[in-house]
Amino acid sequence: MNKKLRSRDWFGKTGRDGFIYRSWMKNQGFPADEFEGKPVIGICNTWSELTPCNAHLRDLAEAVKRGVWEGGGFPLEFPVMSLGETLMRPTTMLYRNLASMDTEESIRANPLDAVVLLVGCDKTTPSLVMGACSVDIPTLVVSGGPMLTGYFKGKKIGTTDIWRFTSESKRGALTDEEFKQAEASMCRSQGHCAVMGTASTMASMVESLGLSLPGNAAIPAADSRRKVLSHQSGRRVVEMVKEDIKPSDVLTKKAFINAIKINSAVGGSTNFIVHLTAIARRVGVDLTLDDFDTYGRNVPLLVNLMPSGDHFMEDFYYAGGLPVVIKEMSEQLNDDVITVNGRSLTENNKDAECYNRDVISTVNKPFQKNSGTTVVKGNLCPDGAVIKTSAATKRLMQHRGKAVVFESIEDYLARIDDPGLDVDEDSVLVLKYVGPKGYPGMAEVGNMGLPKKLLEKGVEDIVRISDGRMSGTAYGTVFLHVSPESYIGGNLALVQNGDVIEVDVANRRLHLDVSDEELEERKKNWKPPEHEFDRGYVNMYIKHVEQSHLGADLDFLVGKSGSIVKRDSH
Numbered sequence: 110m111n112k113k114l115r116s117r118d119w120f121g122k123t124g125r126d127g128f129i130y131r132s133w134m135k136n137q138g139f140p141a142d143e144f145e146g147k148p149v150i151g152i153c154n155t156w157s158e159l160t161p162c163n164a165h166l167r168d169l170a171e172a173v174k175r176g177v178w179e180g181g182g183f184p185l186e187f188p189v190m191s192l193g194e195t196l197m198r199p200t201t202m203l204y205r206n207l208a209s210m211d212t213e214e215s216i217r218a219n220p221l222d223a224v225v226l227l228v229g230c231d232k233t234t235p236s237l238v239m240g241a242c243s244v245d246i247p248t249l250v251v252s253g254g255p256m257l258t259g260y261f262k263g264k265k266i267g268t269t270d271i272w273r274f275t276s277e278s279k280r281g282a283l284t285d286e287e288f289k290q291a292e293a294s295m296c297r298s299q300g301h302c303a304v305m306g307t308a309s310t311m312a313s314m315v316e317s318l319g320l321s322l323p324g325n326a327a328i329p330a331a332d333s334r335r336k337v338l339s340h341q342s343g344r345r346v347v348e349m350v351k352e353d354i355k356p357s358d359v360l361t362k363k364a365f366i367n368a369i370k371i372n373s374a375v376g377g378s379t380n381f382i383v384h385l386t387a388i389a390r391r392v393g394v395d396l397t398l399d400d401f402d403t404y405g406r407n408v409p410l411l412v413n414l415m416p417s418g419d420h421f422m423e424d425f426y427y428a429g430g431l432p433v434v435i436k437e438m439s440e441q442l443n444d445d446v447i448t449v450n451g452r453s454l455t456e457n458n459k460d461a462e463c464y465n466r467d468v469i470s471t472v473n474k475p476f477q478k479n480s481g482t483t484v485v486k487g488n489l490c491p492d493g494a495v496i497k498t499s500a501a502t503k504r505l506m507q508h509r510g511k512a513v514v515f516e517s518i519e520d521y522l523a524r525i526d527d528p529g530l531d532v533d534e535d536s537v538l539v540l541k542y543v544g545p546k547g548y549p550g551m552a553e554v555g556n557m558g559l560p561k562k563l564l565e566k567g568v569e570d571i572v573r574i575s576d577g578r579m580s581g582t583a584y585g586t587v588f589l590h591v592s593p594e595s596y597i598g599g600n601l602a603l604v605q606n607g608d609v610i611e612v613d614v615a616n617r618r619l620h621l622d623v624s625d626e627e628l629e630e631r632k633k634n635w636k637p638p639e640h641e642f643d644r645g646y647v648n649m650y651i652k653h654v655e656q657s658h659l660g661a662d663l664d665f666l667v668g669k670s671g672s673i674v675k676r677d678s679h
């Protein structure tokens with residue numbers, strides 16, 4: 110190791126400052142030689158009992174520590190803000206950037222030579238990766254892993270079934286008692302959602318970017334091999350300090366392109382787009398919405414996982430996991446990238462074996478020919494909107510329908526089941542003011558549930574459009590992330606009931622069939638709804654959050670702060 114360890118600026122000091130830095134640490138019982146030049150490895154933990162998906166991460170931290178000690182490092186675990194999808198109001202996305210700031214400043218301010226990020230539930234991954242990228246010291250990600258598959262009435266269930274259970278209970282096909290049984294049967298072990306939702310998408314993202322050791326995405330949280338991976342990650346991160354492999358070495362444009370292709374191959378969540386864009390902007394890589402369409406389109410769907418398919422993350426792991434997908438895709442992937450173990454993505458996975466072709470297919474016999482997320486543009490979304498085509502209804506990809514407009518999420522909730530609502534199977538549901546600034550926080554409400562009266566008729570999908578996001582576990586013909594958003598005066602704000610909307614996914618078009626003159630006229634009388642957030646973080650968020658096509662980061666967080674803090678502790 111030639112480069113001076115960053116931690117020596119603290120623990121290597123003599124005199125009063127060195128005394129203070131070491132003495133207080135010694136109250137935890139660390140012997141003096143721990144401070145004599147071992148790489149200090151931060152274990153940045155999103156453990157929280159309020160984030161059930163991450164509630165087991167202290168166990169994984171212990172496994173990481175074993176590996177760090179063994180590798181000759183000095184591990185120190187610390188907490189950062191944890192974001193639990195299920196409990197936090199109004200939406201965890203509002204806090205992704207805050208958690209990234211916490212991560213960035215916690216790493217930067219402390220005597221760390223490298224970090225292991227312990228993540229799981231959706232936003233805990235991008236927030237920590239964004240923060241660590243802005244500091245740019247050696248970083249390795251360990252995901253918490255998915256839950257074991259749930260079983261209800263002898264059938265496999267996972268998070269995606271919530272939407273089905275809700276519709277069934279709404280139309281009386283499921284009793285209240287059965288609804289409660291299903292609730293107890295689904296989340297039966299530690300770990301995050303067991304489908305290819307956002308958490309699994311994020312775990313696949315870090316593996317395909319090269320930020321984790323191979324195999325990270327699919328090992329179930331309850332499987333002892335998750336601890337083995339954690340242990341090995343602890344060992345490896347110490348070597349990364351010696352080899353000085355930083356996020357900026359791993360996260361080149363080519364690595365992002367690989368991640369986009371692999372995300373299409375696994376049918377990953379649309380949230381991938383907004384998070385990957387934000388990460389790219391932290392490391393200074395020029396990644397645009399068009400890149401997701403260019404590189405993500407025409408990629409075959411290689412996994413048969415919910416919500417696009419039938420199986421669960423546990424099945425994915427037993428079938429060989431992401432390494433098999435990467436091997437299958439190898440001819441389409443960039444090989445001149447490095448991952449955290451110093452080797453390329455394709456080199457790492459060249460010997461992967463598939464054990465179940467009903468879960469992971471070959472490129473020649475994919476589950477769908479063209480997967481991925483499609484980026485559409487038009488007068489409704491000049492800066493773009495996205496649709497997860499693998500989870501949408503083919504028949505609706507080319508469509509004209511009349512808009513049924515909801516002016517807020519509350520308006521939608523109040524009227525969607527009104528028997529008098531003028532809606533049919535050809536209608537297009539439009540939801541306004543759920544974007545980054547409008548909600549605020551770009552909530553996961555874009556996959557609006559269908560009106561009861563259509564569900565009772567057996568209608569399963571209609572076109573839906575909003576400037577919000579949707580859960581990675583959801584499905585349907587849902588256009589999301591409309592940019593510019595309605596709150597800043599995008600044309601979405603001007604849609605009225607009965608306006609005709611034209612959808613043409615093959616030609617990447619989403620068009621409001623209203624003349625420019627009429628839209629100009631409507632704009633004159635338009636003003637955004639008033640927000641009640643006049644203080645604190647949310648107030649700052651509304652002022653500084655960027656639009657979704659730019660990753661919805663705070664404008665002043667784009668880029669890096671770096672790892673050097675010139676002033677001593679005072």
Ligand code: FES
Pocket residue numbers: 162193194195229230231268301302306308
């Ligand atoms: Fe945490 Fe789904 S709620 S991953």
